[in-house]
Amino acid sequence: LLTPSAYGAASLVGTATSLVSVFALAGIDMSYARAYYSSGPPSGEAVEHFCWRIAIFTAAPAAVLAGLAWWFVNKGSVELDQHLAILLALGVFLTVINMMSQTRARLEGKYRAMARAVVVTGLVGAAAGVGIAALWRRDAVALIIPVLLANLIPILMLGIPPVSELATPSRLGRKEGMTLMKIGLAGVVTAPMYWLLSSSDRWFLQLFHGADSVGVYSLGYNFAFLGVMVNTAVMTVWLPEAAREYEEDPEMARVILGRLMSRLVAGMALVWLAVASAGGDVVRWLANSRFHAAADVVPFIAGGVFFYGVSQLALYGLLLVKQLKWAAVWWFAGGLVCVALNLALVPRLGGIGAAITQSISFAFVAFAILTTSQIKYRLELTWLRLAAVMAIVLGAALVMVPPWSSIPPLSIVIKFPVGVAVSALVAWVIAPDWWRRGVELVRLRTFDWRLPPG
Numbered sequence: 001l002l003t004p005s006a007y008g009a010a011s012l013v014g015t016a017t018s019l020v021s022v023f024a025l026a027g028i029d030m031s032y033a034r035a036y037y038s039s040g041p042p043s044g045e046a047v048e049h050f051c052w053r054i055a056i057f058t059a060a061p062a063a064v065l066a067g068l069a070w071w072f073v074n075k076g077s078v079e080l081d082q083h084l085a086i087l088l089a090l091g092v093f094l095t096v097i098n099m100m101s102q103t104r105a106r107l108e109g110k111y112r113a114m115a116r117a118v119v120v121t122g123l124v125g126a127a128a129g130v131g132i133a134a135l136w137r138r139d140a141v142a143l144i145i146p147v148l149l150a151n152l153i154p155i156l157m158l159g160i161p162p163v164s165e166l167a168t169p170s171r172l173g174r175k176e177g178m179t180l181m182k183i184g185l186a187g188v189v190t191a192p193m194y195w196l197l198s199s200s201d202r203w204f205l206q207l208f209h210g211a212d213s214v215g216v217y218s219l220g221y222n223f224a225f226l227g228v229m230v231n232t233a234v235m236t237v238w239l240p241e242a243a244r245e246y247e248e249d250p251e252m253a254r255v256i257l258g259r260l261m262s263r264l265v266a267g268m269a270l271v272w273l274a275v276a277s278a279g280g281d282v283v284r285w286l287a288n289s290r291f292h293a294a295a296d297v298v299p300f301i302a303g304g305v306f307f308y309g310v311s312q313l314a315l316y317g318l319l320l321v322k323q324l325k326w327a328a329v330w331w332f333a334g335g336l337v338c339v340a341l342n343l344a345l346v347p348r349l350g351g352i353g354a355a356i357t358q359s360i361s362f363a364f365v366a367f368a369i370l371t372t373s374q375i376k377y378r379l380e381l382t383w384l385r386l387a388a389v390m391a392i393v394l395g396a397a398l399v400m401v402p403p404w405s406s407i408p409p410l411s412i413v414i415k416f417p418v419g420v421a422v423s424a425l426v427a428w429v430i431a432p433d434w435w436r437r438g439v440e441l442v443r444l445r446t447f448d449w450r451l452p453p454g
Helices: 004-025 028-035 044-073 082-107 111-135 141-158 174-184 187-209 211-248 250-286 289-314 316-320 325-349 351-376 383-400 408-430 432-450
Strands: none
Touching: 004 044, 004 082, 004 141, 004 187, 004 211, 028 044, 028 082, 028 174, 044 082, 044 174, 082 111, 082 141, 111 141, 187 211, 187 289, 187 325, 187 351, 211 250, 211 289, 211 351, 250 289, 250 383, 250 408, 289 351, 316 351, 325 351, 383 408, 408 432
């Protein structure tokens, strides 16, 4: 129902929302997550109260300024509607509040509630988007309003601290407040650099190839970005639980977190393989032929998602020893790499060049942060097993990324059992104890199923 230019305009609004939101948030969610369970003050409700007040009082003016900037910059523009400024402003404010609400839910262990919010958000957002496009408007609005709902619904379902409490002055002194803010202040650098790596590609495409090119690329990006669901699920638990484990026993945490991180990286690699293998087939199956070129960018963007997930896991050391400034240094360097590669590759290769840039840039940041984290607080990672897993996954990808049939659904069906076999092999290599327990569980369930009643 929608044209590539509609996807292009919505994508640019989305990237602008992301950029302004990270400045407005200023890393206060990281401070919130790290200090809430701290063994020394400030901690607990005092931290929550302070962080929420900061987030609200920065989000509101940032949203207004973003809307005004969009209105005046795009005045008279043919491709980009200046009236989208209102939706942009709403998006910025709701994004910040949603991030804080998600952090609060994680700290309170409300993982089931978060899962329910995700399900409701997906169903309502999809229905709203299709309904708007079919019955009302066939422009970027049909894509932006579902994103606003995706931020609003979790806020309503997960809740925020009582407004009456937030209206009262902070219980922390100025010195305590500044100390708390410094924990996540690196986010002022790292988050914009993340935006640069993950979103500036669309602006380079807009500059050199126009909104239609952005729209086609954005569709492929959306399919490839499916892997971020796993990243989000992992990071929902990883950093708060890592902080708790570290506070209990820093030495034992090296072993426990190292083993778990190795397995999480292997799991993320399998997700990349699944998305890269099926993504192109899904694009050719579900999208109009105008968007089929998007299939080529899926493996590279999915690679960027994988390396971003690794970079977030690798933050453990810097966060635990409260030296996130090194993350800021490496994200800034990654931003320079990203800009240089976009300038070199996008004019000549278009969307493929932008996707390759994402993958290389995120890989650079991931390896740099991991190396620094290991220096600051070394985890006992299972390097040999991880290397074997990467070799297996890359070897499988060389075979599984190209289509196996001219009929996309058939191609996916044929690839599926091979993907299952590769996943089983990876599980056996990286987590033999989990593998044995899984096999035993299947054996017992199968045996019990065959027994007569009683």
